[in-house]
Amino acid sequence: MKSLYGAVLDGYDTRIRPINNQSAAVYVNTKFVPQSLLEFDTSEQKFSMLGYFRITWIDEVIRWDPANYNGVDSLKIPITQMWRPSLIILKAFDGHGVVGQDTDLTIVSQHGVVSWIPEGIYSIVCNVDIKYYPFDEQTCTITYYVSDETILTVQLDHYLSVDLAEYSENSAWTVAGTKRVKYLQYNTYNIDITLTLQRRASFTTFTLIMPLLMLAFLNICIFLVPIGSGEKGSFSITIFLSYGIFVTIISDTLPHNSLQISYFVLFIVILLLLSVISVFYTILQAKLIASIGDKECTVSFLRPKRKDPNAVEKFAPNDDEMTSGQIKEKSLYNEKAPVDDADEVYTWGKFLERLDIYLFVLFLIMIVLTTVIFFIVLLNHATRSGNIPADDDPPATTPVFPV
Structure with a gap:
């Protein structure tokens, strides 16, 4: 050797x-x-x-x-x-x-x-x-x-x-x-x-996306909290701060110098914007209730329909023409019949209470549509890129080495 x-x-x-x-x-x-x-x-x-x-x-x-x-x-x-x-x-x-x-x-x-x-x-x-x-x-x-x-x-x-x-x-x-x-x-x-x-994506889905969706649907519950409970403002601020925690976690994960905008970040921004709007509305609602809550509302929008005094009522026979059972049923009906609130004042407080229900439905539709569009775009991309052809091209040069 x-x-x-x-x-x-x-x-x-x-x-x-x-x-x-x-x-x-x-x-x-x-x-x-x-x-x-x-x-x-x-x-x-x-x-x-x-x-x-x-x-x-x-x-x-x-x-x-x-x-x-x-x-x-x-x-x-x-x-x-x-x-x-x-x-x-x-x-x-x-x-x-x-x-x-x-x-x-x-x-x-x-x-x-x-x-x-x-x-x-x-x-x-x-x-x-x-x-x-x-x-x-x-x-x-x-x-x-x-x-x-x-x-x-x-x-x-x-x-x-x-x-x-x-x-x-x-x-x-x-x-x-x-x-x-x-x-x-x-x-x-x-x-x-x-x-x-x-x-x-399974880990990210269960640790980020699912809690974020739960938080988004929890955010719209702000409109279901009664105005007089005193907890509506603190509840909306808590949800908004929770979004801030998610933004911090995502910012540490994604590159800071990327030239593209992530659809996931855009999805978070939309949910954050809806949370900001709900917080602003809650504060504005509390201010209006304190200022003009007992005053008559001049806005005809969302006003409940009043009973028309000229409306034709269903014909009812006289007491002489009714049997004893029908008379008893009529007396019970009159006792349980609601009082006509035609003269009741429609205040701004009642207007804001009815507005909460409409905003709840509106925000629910917006969150559902945003979530569906977000998942459709990402899952379509994942499906297209799932099947990648293997590298089966012939070699450029065949090596010739002695055996």
Whole structure:
């Protein structure tokens, strides 16, 4: 083994591409294998994935005959003692996008096939679209290239599709689809590994949306509280402050620099606006009751209909023509008959009491319509994005390595 290491590494220069014809390009095959989604912070737009690369190329300098070395057909060589492609990940979150470490080892076969598997946590900046939160779908792309080479010196490739065989499911996000794209940019090949993620909305639905809907229907109960109870104002203020707590929770979850407006935030704003209107109405109602509550209302709207004195009444026979049972029934009816309130004064207090019922129905309709529209828009988006085609495109280049 010492003799073999000395023979293959004697005079080896890591600065020179390991190919006999220096006018040709070194073919570097890569394959990204994601293992686990560690973090996806939508506020900071930070996407962190634990995984590794399978990087393979042919080193024409390191070759030997196993018969001369007691059948040894492979070696473990530190990556620092060999030429390697300088892979860089674009948009690295910490600004350090170098793939691999100096402590990595490579496995080299007798034919010079080098296998390098750098593992690590790769954090990138991922643009977040919160328009359909919490039924949103995010697309994050890991882009890498060889920084100090061109297409004339290194041909970078990603053979086959992204392998999810070793991926462990995340509790908050699910991988709905993957895609890899190879393209030429700035005279070098770039590889895009795109992961489409869908949020698991069950937790958000039961912890945010359902309590918010309960609070919305509780808000309209303000109009059912009697005016004279003295609790109407405090009840409306309490509901309004509860909305403020929800806005604080959502603001800590969503990114602050997003260019899109979330439908969920718009839904909260509408409910908050209805709560503000109800608080303003409650205060105005208390002021009107204290000022002109006992005065006659001059507004004919919502005034109860009075009995028309000229209306034709049903004919009733005289007492002489009625039987004893009919006379008794008539006397009981006259005792229970309501007193004509034609002369009763219709005050502003009674007007506001009747107005509460109409506002309750109006706010109930508005909340129901807003909720239905909100769920229709989000669920339609979730249905459209539920079936994402897999990345089954044929590879751009088929690697040819000696066996």
